[in-house]
Structures are given as structure tokens and as C-alpha cells.
Amino acid sequence: MPSVASEHRQAPELRVPYWIDEEGNPREPLKLSDLGTGYKVLYCFQHWCPGCHATGFPTLKRLIDALRGRGFGFAVVQTVFEGAEENTPQRLQETQSRYSLEVPFGHDTGEGDQPTIMADYRTGGTPWFIVIDPSGRIIHSDFRVDADAVIALATKGEPEGRAAPDGQALNWKQVVTWAKRGNPAPPRRDERSDSAWRSFLTPEQYRIARAKGTERAFSSEMCGLFEPGRYHCVCCDTPLFDAGNKFDSRSGWPSFTQPLNSGVVGYHLDTSHGMQRVETTCNVCDAHLGHVFQDGPEPTGLRYCINAVSLKKAGHAVA
Numbered sequence: 001m002p003s004v005a006s007e008h009r010q011a012p013e014l015r016v017p018y019w020i021d022e023e024g025n026p027r028e029p030l031k032l033s034d035l036g037t038g039y040k041v042l043y044c045f046q047h048w049c050p051g052c053h054a055t056g057f058p059t060l061k062r063l064i065d066a067l068r069g070r071g072f073g074f075a076v077v078q079t080v081f082e083g084a085e086e087n088t089p090q091r092l093q094e095t096q097s098r099y100s101l102e103v104p105f106g107h108d109t110g111e112g113d114q115p116t117i118m119a120d121y122r123t124g125g126t127p128w129f130i131v132i133d134p135s136g137r138i139i140h141s142d143f144r145v146d147a148d149a150v151i152a153l154a155t156k157g158e159p160e161g162r163a164a165p166d167g168q169a170l171n172w173k174q175v176v177t178w179a180k181r182g183n184p185a186p187p188r189r190d191e192r193s194d195s196a197w198r199s200f201l202t203p204e205q206y207r208i209a210r211a212k213g214t215e216r217a218f219s220s221e222m223c224g225l226f227e228p229g230r231y232h233c234v235c236c237d238t239p240l241f242d243a244g245n246k247f248d249s250r251s252g253w254p255s256f257t258q259p260l261n262s263g264v265v266g267y268h269l270d271t272s273h274g275m276q277r278v279e280t281t282c283n284v285c286d287a288h289l290g291h292v293f294q295d296g297p298e299p300t301g302l303r304y305c306i307n308a309v310s311l312k313k314a315g316h317a318v319a
């Protein structure tokens with residue numbers, strides 16, 4: 001990416017003493033490993049810095065919106081090298097909610113005359129963007145960052161439908177966050193008309209996948225199928241699940257612990273039938289898949305309870 005820091009040295013561990021979490025509550029000091037195993041973006045600001053608000057935060061917001069759920073970790077640090085009476089810890093929560101940034105915020109005044117991040121990362125002021133690659137090297141450190149170049153990092157090496165987890169920590173909390181605050185970016189979109197779907201789906205496929213129906217429990221032999229392979233969306237053919245993540249839930253519906261990658265499934269709060277559930281859809285064409293529950297096995301603790309009718313095994317349909 002452009003304007004890459006020339007040094008490419010290993011990112012020093014964070015020494016910032018005061019932090020609030022994604023929801024504005026005090027938390028223990030953040031470590032780099034708390035931001036996951038993928039790319040990490042650190043954004044340094046001071047409350048009274050006009051450039052931080054004019055360009056810094058809008059750029060950060062764009063990055064977070066585009067990269068949420070794609071294995072990127074974000075943290076914001078107020079690096080106070082001047083104006084300590086204005087740039088107070090109280091400003092963290094205020095700024096976090098002002099920009100609707102659900103990421104940890106730190107407050108860094110340093111021990112001597114410099115905030116720890118300025119000393120450790122040799123930053124030159126605020127606003128300041130630091131990008132760290134998955135191997136822990138600093139690949140960018142500057143007043144500005146090319147947001148498109150950072151977003152492009154997310155799609156690099158992300159072949160369609162790869163079976164390996166994509167670095168996104170997947171758990172119930174993440175599912176609820178997506179359902180409430182917006183889904184991960186889909187790999188593509190397919191927005192065919194209603195009549196186009198009707199033209200090739202069977203009435204039963206249409207009733208379930210397009211009209212949010214539910215098949216009878218134990219109505220498909222797919223529940224008992226565990227042969228290797230992939231399960232695609234019956235509507236748009238996007239690969240959604242891998243047989244390696246399928247398990248026997250005895251619920252009467254095909255069940256998976258996770259999708260093929262985090263971008264292919266969408267999550268929606270569903271309060272129909274007097275229940276509070278999370279509906280799952282194909283994130284590409286919005287086909288209704290089923291629901292996800294928090295009573296699944298390791299490693300995610302999730303149970304994706306999916307209508308067999310909404311799926312087809314790669315290459316052939318499963319009755």
C-alpha cells in the first residue's frame with residue numbers, strides 16, 4: 001500500500017494504562033493480542049485536534065464500517081502531548097459515542113514528557129494512523145492513511161469460499177453485534193426480482209427461502225449427511241457452509257457451528273412468534289436460511305439451524 005512506513009519493524013506491545021471497552025466501560029489495559037490475529041489499526045487523536053475530527057475520525061469510521069467482521073482489530077488512543085486540561089480521559093467516552101465507534105479507547109499521557117505510543121511507535125502528532133499486519137509488523141505509520149488501500153488488504157488472499165476460518169472471532173456476542181448494528185460485507189450481491197426467483201425455484205424452495213418459511217423438522221435426509229463438501233445457497237449458489245462444520249444437533253434441521261466465512265451469512269433480529277431469535281440469511285441474495293442459537297458445540301458455541309430446502313450440496317440438490 002502507498003506511504004508505507006519504511007521501517008517495517010515489529011509493533012511494540014501497548015503500554016497505555018487507561019482504557020474503556022467497546023461500550024464505554026473501563027477495562028483492563030489493552031494488549032495487541034486483544035485485537036485478534038489479523039490486521040490491526042491504531043488511531044491516535046487528541047480531543048482538541050481539529051484535523052482529528054475533520055479527517056481522522058471520518059476515515060477511521062469508514063475503515064471500521066468496511067472492515068467490521070473481516071478479521072481487522074481497531075483501537076483508538078488519545079495521545080496527550082499537549083493540552084492535558086482539555087484532552088481528558090472523560091473525552092474518550094464522549095468521542096466514542098459521538099462517532100458511534102464500538103472499539104476500545106485508551107488514554108495515554110505517558111510517564112515523562114511523551115505518551116507511550118509516541119515514544120514506542122515514534123508517531124509525529126495527531127491524527128495518526130498505524131497499521132500492523134498479521135505477522136505483527138508496522139506496515140503504515142502516518143498522519144493519513146489511504147482507506148481504500150487498507151480495505152483492499154481485506155480482500156487480498158480471500159479466495160471465494162475458502163474453508164479456513166477467515167480470522168474473525170465468531171461467537172454469540174459477535175452474532176448479536178452484527179444483528180443489531182449491521183452485517184459483515186458480502187462477497188457480492190445478487191438482487192434478482194421476485195419473479196426471477198419464482199421462475200426456477202420449486203414452490204417449496206420459494207416458500208422457505210424467499211418467504212421465510214420453515215420446513216418440517218426431520219423432513220430432509222440432509223440432517224444425517226456428513227460427507228465432505230460444501231453447501232450452497234439454493235437461490236444464488238453462493239457457498240455458505242462446509243460439511244466439516246456440520247454436526248448432529250438432533251434438532252431435525254441441518255446444523256453447523258459456523259459459515260464458510262463471515263461475509264456470506266447475514267444476521268437479523270427476529271421477534272416473530274413471540275420469540276427473540278436471530279434469523280440467518282444468505283448475505284448475497286437475502287435468502288432465508290434459518291436461525292442461529294447460542295447452544296452449539298465448540299469451537300464457536302453456535303448452532304446454525306438451517307432449512308435443508310435453502311441449501312444444496314455443491315453440484316447437486318439434496319432432497
Ligand SMILES: [Zn+2]
Binds near residue numbers: 234238282286287
Ligand atoms: Zn443466496
